[in-house]
Amino acid sequence: MGTESMGLRESKKQETRQLISDHATRLFMEQGFEQTTIAEIATAARVAKKTVTNYFPRKEDLALDHHEAFTATLARAVADRAAGESALTVLRREFAAAVERCDPVAGFAGPEFARMIAESPTLSARLRELHDLREEALAEALAADVPADPSPERPAIAPRAAAALLGAAHRLLFQRIQELTLAGEPNARIAATVAPEATYVFDLLEAGLPAGEH
Numbered sequence: 001m002g003t004e005s006m007g008l009r010e011s012k013k014q015e016t017r018q019l020i021s022d023h024a025t026r027l028f029m030e031q032g033f034e035q036t037t038i039a040e041i042a043t044a045a046r047v048a049k050k051t052v053t054n055y056f057p058r059k060e061d062l063a064l065d066h067h068e069a070f071t072a073t074l075a076r077a078v079a080d081r082a083a084g085e086s087a088l089t090v091l092r093r094e095f096a097a098a099v100e101r102c103d104p105v106a107g108f109a110g111p112e113f114a115r116m117i118a119e120s121p122t123l124s125a126r127l128r129e130l131h132d133l134r135e136e137a138l139a140e141a142l143a144a145d146v147p148a149d150p151s152p153e154r155p156a157i158a159p160r161a162a163a164a165l166l167g168a169a170h171r172l173l174f175q176r177i178q179e180l181t182l183a184g185e186p187n188a189r190i191a192a193t194v195a196p197e198a199t200y201v202f203d204l205l206e207a208g209l210p211a212g213e214h
Contacts, residue, residue, distance in 0.1 A: 017055045017065075020045045024052075024062035029112045033063060033120035060126040063116065070105055071133040074170065075141035087142060088209055091166055092202045095173065099195050102187040107177030114181040131174075135167030162209050169201050 023044040027036045038059065042049040056062045064070075074091060081090040098106035117123045142159035173194060180190045 020047060020052055020055055021062055021065040028063050029116045033116060033123050060123055063123055064126060066105060067130050070130055071137055073105060074134055075137035078138060078141040087162065088202065088205055095198055099191050102191060107174040108187055111181050114178050118182060131171045135163050138167060139163035165205055165208055169205060173198055173201060
């Protein structure tokens, strides 16, 4: 009974969290992020203002509520890759799959959401920060494969260098998807445009990444 009760409580917490986020995102898109207050969000979700801040200490995370999944995506793919598979190979494959399914984490979030971010200096800054955090997490995952003793062929900076290149590629492609979304292109056309562009971008990385990463 104790385990079942804990499961129900956790499920209820997740429902409340999603409800708050959904109402917040709707208000942000209707009124603008900076113009919307926590009190308005609490009223719309029919919860106390303190409940909103307990679930979301940062106002930005009410809109970017999948930030943890976003920052962990690249690192998780690299950490889970098959033995002998390069980081570039797995990340290229994962991005292609994300484009095929029009994954919101890759940038397919719809024109209203894209416009909400583009028109908010606060959200735009937070998104840049999330890209930086994603790159840092990727560097940590890549560092797990670095030999204990650095060498000229594989210096200590190698994981960070590889993460910087791979992170920049993903940042560019995310921005490209957002750009096409804001231009009014439907997801199917965006995917058809970005897929070959991603191939070009990842091909450019082949010569730039250290041995073992491509």
